[in-house]
Structures are given as structure tokens and as C-alpha cells.
Amino acid sequence: xxxxxxxxxxxxxxxxxxxxxxxxxxxxxxxxxxxxxxxxxxxxxxxxxxxxxxxxxxxxxxxxxxxxxxxxxxxxxxxxxxxxxxxxxxxxxxxxxxxxxxxxxxxxxxxxxxxxxxxxxxxxxxxxxxxxxxxxxxxxxxxxxxxxxxxxxxxxxxxxxxxxxxxxxxxxxxxxxxxxxxxxxxxxxxxxxxxxxxxxxxxxxxxxxxxxxxxxxxxxxxxxxxxxxxxxxxxxxxxxxxxxxxxxxxxxxxxxxxxxxxxxxxxxxxxxxxxxxxxxxxxxxxxxxxxxxx
Numbered sequence: 001x002x003x004x005x006x007x008x009x010x011x012x013x014x015x016x017x018x019x020x021x022x023x024x025x026x027x028x029x030x031x032x033x034x035x036x037x038x039x040x041x042x043x044x045x046x047x048x049x050x051x052x053x054x055x056x057x058x059x060x061x062x063x064x065x066x067x068x069x070x071x072x073x074x075x076x077x078x079x080x081x082x083x084x085x086x087x088x089x090x091x092x093x094x095x096x097x098x099x100x101x102x103x104x105x106x107x108x109x110x111x112x113x114x115x116x117x118x119x120x121x122x123x124x125x126x127x128x129x130x131x132x133x134x135x136x137x138x139x140x141x142x143x144x145x146x147x148x149x150x151x152x153x154x155x156x157x158x159x160x161x162x163x164x165x166x167x168x169x170x171x172x173x174x175x176x177x178x179x180x181x182x183x184x185x186x187x188x189x190x191x192x193x194x195x196x197x198x199x200x201x202x203x204x205x206x207x208x209x210x211x212x213x214x215x216x217x218x219x220x221x222x223x224x225x226x227x228x229x230x231x232x233x234x235x236x237x238x239x240x241x242x243x244x245x246x247x248x249x250x251x252x253x254x255x256x257x258x259x260x261x262x263x264x265x266x267x268x269x270x271x272x273x274x275x276x277x278x279x280x281x282x283x284x285x286x287x288x289x290x291x292x293x294x
Contacts, residue, residue, distance in 0.1 A: 003104035003108070004102055005141055006149060007048070008103070011045070011046060013057070013156065013175065017050050018059055019074050019083060021051065021053070021060075022059055022070050026066060031047055031048070054070075055100075055102050056097055056102040056103040057096050058097075058099070059073075059074070072285070073089060073093075084176070088213055090176065091180065091209050094180060095244070098238065111237050112128075114245070115235065118201060121198055125150050156176075157177050157182045158183045158185055159178050183199055184199070184202070185199055186198050203245050205246075205249060205253065206244055206245070211254040211255075211258050211261070212290065214246075214258070216287050216288055217240050217244075218233065220284055221238055221239070226281075227277045228276050234248060240254070255267050259276075265278055
């Protein structure tokens with residue numbers, strides 16, 4: 001797997017950028033056009049950043065064409081949540097951000113790093129990624145690039161604190177992902193008495209995560225067959241447990257809700273083996289439409 005870093009120009013994705021960028025492209029705009037700055041009403045670096053985030057979230061493909069997901073959310077007449085007013089849409093976008101691997105730090109963090117270190121410092125995350133790249137023989141990524149990527153990753157999910165500047169707070173409170181409450185921050189001192197920022201991503205119940213989004217992520221995973229073990233759903237690569245930081249009880253609650261709603265899906269526990277079985281698989285897009293209709 002080839003890892004990708006940078007492209008965001010140090011900007012986190014703002015709440016309305018995806019809609020603004022989607023509309024721009026569907027109205028035959030081009031990010032390389034000199035008028036893109038005027039049309040989008042942002043600076044040149046932000047134009048580049050908007051283009052990057054649209055691909056990272058799976059709203060545009062590599063050729064700048066809107067994807068099925070892009071139309072599903074943002075289409076003017078048929079889009080289910082064009083202004084991202086429903087937290088379920090943010091969870092769905094978070095899923096795609098991790099899954100697409102266009103911004104590899106999100107995939108590495110939720111699938112690997114977090115499992116060994118639920119509490120961490122910025123330096124620990126940076127060192128993990130450097131080791132990962134070295135192991136994969138990808139040694140051509142500049143450390144400053146990785147440093148910036150880690151900083152943007154943390155700001156993407158972290159609510160601004162009192163010590164941030166007014167400019168940081170204004171920018172970061174417009175961030176798309178902060179309402180998910182995935183990253184908690186606290187301060188500690190090292191043995192020399194120096195203050196260090198620590199971060200924590202706990203596995204939780206995630207009551208605000210709709211079970212339909214969880215089911216969509218399961219149906220969307222091509223490695224899952226007609227039965228999937230509970231353990232795989234909890235800790236496997238790109239599993240709901242990994243991507244959504246669900247604990248065991250949280251995942252079980254989502255599965256219970258899924259089998260109540262969908263008659264062809266059954267959860268079984270037998271001889272210590274727990275698994276989700278599909279007698280029939282509903283079309284994944286229909287699962288999402290069903291949620292938004294309700």
C-alpha cells in the first residue's frame with residue numbers, strides 16, 4: 001500500500017468547503033483555473049486545500065469527477081444533507097476519510113496506531129508513522145511534511161482550547177469533524193517539569209453514531225463475506241470498531257439494532273464463536289437512504 005501525505009496546505013477541512021467545492025465542480029469549474037479563487041471566495045492555497053479534501057473524503061475521484069457519495073450528500077435536489085446538518089453525515093464522511101487512504105495518516109491512526117496507544121503525544125504519533133514508512137520502504141517523505149500532517153490531523157478532530165489564539169479558535173471551530181468528539185486533550189508534565197500535550201481516543205459506546213452508518217460500513221467492506229466474526233468487526237482493518245472507535249458493548253448495541261431492523265441479518269453466539277450472518281444483504285445505498293428518510 002502506498003501512503004500519501006500533504007496536499008491540505010496546512011488547512012483543516014472547513015464545514016462548508018465540501019459543498020462549496022462540489023457545487024463548483026458540478027458547475028464545470030476547474031481548480032486549476034485562475035478564476036477559481038474568485039468563484040470559491042478563498043485564497044489560492046485554500047483552493048488547493050479544498051480540492052485535496054474533496055478527494056480525501058471521497059467526494060471527487062482522482063479526475064475531479066463527483067462520486068456517487070458526492071451526489072448522494074450534496075446534490076442540490078436529491079442530496080440527503082447538502083449542508084451537513086446531521087451528525088450522521090459527519091460520521092459517514094469520517095468513514096470515507098479513513099477508508100479512501102488519500103490522506104494516509106487517518107487510515108494509519110485508526111487502523112493501527114490507536115490500538116497500541118489510546119493515549120499519546122504528538123511526538124509518539126510522528127515516530128510511529130516514520131517507523132511505518134521505513135518498514136514499508138517509503139523513505140522519501142520529508143519529516144516537516146509529516147509534522148504538518150500530524151498537526152492537521154489533531155486539529156481536524158480536536159476542539160480548540162483556551163490557550164489557542166483567537167485566529168486558531170475561529171478557524172478550528174469551523175472544522176468539519178470536531179463534533180464527533182473523537183480526540184480528547186489533556187496536559188501533563190514530564191520528569192523535568194515541562195508541560196506536554198497528551199491526546200486520547202477511547203473506544204466508546206458512540207450513542208450518536210447511527211447503526212445504519214455502521215451497517216453501511218460493513219456492507220461496503222469487500223473483504224467481508226456472508227458471515228463476519230464479532231472480533232473482526234471490532235478490531236479488523238477498516239472495521240466499524242476500528243474506524244468509529246467503538247468498544248465491545250457499543251458494537252454489540254449497533255449489531256442488535258441492525259438485526260432488529262433487517263430480517264435477513266442475524267447475530268449468533270455459539271460455542272464461543274460470535275458472528276454476524278447475512279442471509280440477504282440489503283443494498284448499501286438503500287440502507288443510507290432508509291436512515292435519511294426517517
